[in-house]
Amino acid sequence: MGLASAWALARRGAAVTVLERFGHVHDRGSHSGHTRVTRQAYHEGSSYVPLIQQADREWLALGQRAGRELLARVGLLLFGPPDDHELLAALETCRACELPYERLVGAQARARWPFTMPDDWLACFDPSGGYLRVGPCLDALAREARDAGARIHHGVAVAGLEHGPTLAVRLADGSRLTADRLVVAAGAWLPSLCPALLPGRLVRQRRILAWTTPAPEHVAALSTIPVWGAFLPDGFFYGFPHGSEGVTGLKLAVHTSKQQPWLQTPVDPDAVDREAHPADLDPLARVLAEHLPIGVGPFTTTHACLYTNSPSMSFVIDRLPGDPRVIVAGAFSGHGFKFAPAIGLHVAGLLLDEDSPLPGLSVRSHEQGPS
């Protein structure tokens, strides 16, 4: 989000410096794992759709200018029991936004793809869904930001902000940089840089992304499946077609699970356990065995990744209370990546003192508690 903000600001003529404590694309924060789902059949609410569509247009244009396909539009298949309220919400978003979707029953979905599910389950096929290639997306943003004059520094950690008459950041090496305005998009580290922002209420959580190596005879069939999301009685699981996007294999993960209450446990991003354990992988293996049996195989690669959630699960994009020179952009929880260029454009607008709200999104008060 910081890079997307720099991209948008530099293209509008601002003199931008990006400070990144690690490298250009790394595995310590929230963007690791090579691919991210993009989808318009949004069970989180139809109000996100205009923002996704804006981001989609930007990703496509960035890809065209970069000569690289950033968004693989392989479609999205959601499925689950017919009374699952999140699946029904995704279908309702498609209907309300007049998206070109298909509503299927389990037997119809089984006839088209190698997923298994009861006959009476429901499925929603969203042809506009697919996945974004994280490295190439961030390369394209960085290239255009630099071309517009942004200076991007890696290996430079910000130790703190100084909110005096002159706005400044203190760097880990003891030096200081002043700025007219500041964007803090530090992912899971936002609470350390802005402790007064929703104190104690921005929760960081650990998630494991895993890749299986299925039997070779199933690779061709698994390479043509859409991105998928299963609203199961236990929770929400999702995955990608078999591919070679950074890792060769079949990628899948869990978003929420009643049987894994530790997914809700707050973690410290500097001390989080980055190893995958049987307790992480066994539930994924069970979901594959039950719903995509040809994908079963040994787990050959895993990555740990960090969510940051606000109390209402909404994104936090605002002027910092107490210092309007600082724009914060965080709490993108488990679904922010697809929006990055649209968020960057909005952050640039806020920083340049424009008040235009994000298309379709309302502002919620986090002080009121979960909404």
Ligand SMILES: Cc1cc2nc3c(=O)[nH]c(=O)nc-3n(C[C@H](O)[C@H](O)[C@H](O)COP(=O)(O)OP(=O)(O)OC[C@H]3O[C@@H](n4cnc5c(N)ncnc54)[C@H](O)[C@@H]3O)c2cc1C
């Ligand atoms: C397992 C998992 C799966 C996900 N799946 C999807 C998906 O399918 N689709 C989707 O749209 N989204 C998805 N997301 C969410 C998405 O990846 C995140 O919302 C997004 O990457 C958040 O971006 P960010 O810029 O806030 O954080 P990051 O990408 O972590 O970037 C923050 C950056 O700030 C730097 N930083 C932090 N502190 C400092 C400091 N003090 N000084 C200098 N630099 C600092 C960090 O090094 C980091 O590079 C997923 C997230 C996870 C964890």
